[in-house]
Amino acid sequence: MIPVTKPFLPPQQVYQYYLDGIWKRNWLTNMGPLASDLELKLKDTLKVNHLLFVTNGTVALQMAIKALDLKGEIITTPFSFVATTSAIVWEHCTPIFVDIDEHSLNIDADKIEDAITPETTAILATHVYGNPCDVEKIETIAKKHQLKVIYDAAHAFGVEVNGRSVFEYGDISTCSLHATKLYHSVEGGLIVTKDAALLKRLAYMRNFGFDGPESFADLGINGKNSEYHAAMGLANLKYLETIHHKRKELTARYDEKLKNLKARRPVWHSASENNFAYYPLVFDSEELMLQCVELLKLNEIFTRRYFYPSLATSLPYVKPQDLPVTGDIAQRVLCLPLYYDLTLEEVDLICRLILRVQNN
Ligand SMILES: Cc1ncc(COP(=O)(O)O)c(C=O)c1O
Structure with missing residues (x-):
């Protein structure tokens, strides 16, 4: 039998090395040392300034929409995985689909402006199959109409445009580290932003909004990921x-x-x-x-x-x-x-x- 995809598994002893550490420390989740190490190593590998390791690519999208305070209409692509659209609806916004370009299969940047209304607050586009959208054109449109841009970069791990990580484009990029992806942590996701203040907000959000054991900085959710998932991420990074x-x-x-x-x-x-x-x-x-x-x-x-x-x-x-x-x-x-x-x-x-x- 040949399936359409099969998760990559590192040699078992490589994963075991990380498990031994988890057993020794008895620290299983809540931003443990492996999760922090994975974030540092991924920043280095992907050449980005800030990123967060989160539960999965879907929660990453939902947190991105929430952190940017988006309301009203979000222009998006109909040629993507359902999570791109469901995240918009989940956050009480309205998806407005724009047709795709027949060559790149990404949202057709030339058709975006026609879909903008006074209710539009953002563009959420997917780099389909890892192929970057027309990021320059989208940036120009977003600036002109004061819109936020989120990229669903679930497929785009390791992709660069003009010598820079594709994750650096837009206000926020999200990635999926699901087991079927080319690089994975079993379940997992990334949120990438160049904006340090936004990253801080997202970091609070990831952990229920806590900014101390008895105080809250913001509305939050459980967007954390575990040491076991981080261990798989670290093991797979070697390959x-x-x-x-x-x-x-x-x-x-x-x-x-x-x-x-x-x-x-x-x-x-x-x-x-x-x-x-x-x-x-x-x-x-x-x-x-x-x-x-x-x-x-x-x-x-x-x-x-x-x-x-x-x-x-x-x-x-x-x-x-x-x-x-x-x-x-x-x-x-x-x-x-x-x-x-x-x-x-x-x-x-x-x-x-x-x-x-x-x-x-
Ligand atoms: C384009 C796209 N967006 C979002 C997701 C959701 O990611 P996850 O499965 O990590 O929640 C996927 C996952 O398959 C995807 O392909």
Whole structure:
């Protein structure tokens, strides 16, 4: 069986080393030494000034919206994971979807201004598959209309634009360290901001708003993460380069084998490089894509229609919006298996089956 993704696991003794320390200290959660160490190491790895290790990528988004005091309408993308939109609604704001660009598959920055109303307070955009949005254009629009910008960078671990971490763009970026992500801490998330005062507010928020054992600085939630999760994050950090190298190799093999397939790859931001988080393909037709899904499934190979359906038409708590590009792409997009343990021979098999469908 070949799943669409499989979590990376470090050698067990590497994790055990951290567990031994947890047992010795008997400090299991509440910003323990491993969580603090992970934050320091991630700041260094990602070259960012401030970040917080939190429960998961969804809570990170909710905290970001709360910390920026957003109200009213938030302009967002319908081509993302449900958490991008649900976080907006959870925080009592209204998502206003803007269609995506057919090449990058990110929110179409040229269509954002048309969606701005007196109620708009922010833009929440996703770097889809790790591919950076048009961050410069979005920054210009945000400045002109005095809007806040949050990036859902759940897929964008390790991505840089113009030589800077993509997490440095916008007022806040959030990331997911879920087990399925290319770098993970089993469950986990990151909140990144350049603004020290905002970071302080978010740090209070993460811990129920406490600013001492008997006093509160702000409204808060339990956004903390545990020493066990931090331990997995620290263990996995040692393998970042190995993971990156393998995913790059697998991606190149797919590209080479599928060059004659009637499908295309998203166009990557010209000042950035792929982090190989996913292997998405936009097929020329939904029919061809579905036939491939079926033949692969018969061979116990699993793919994922990611993202399908469009968030603009599928959420019972959001007024549907008709967005032609998103509707069309969501029908034809498919992510192929990509994970550290996948072999080149397995990629070859997947490609042979896909091409057999096309050539039949
Ligand atoms: C684009 C996007 N946003 C948010 C999330 C939510 O992250 P988490 O699962 O860590 O809560 C995910 C996770 O899959 C995601 O892909």
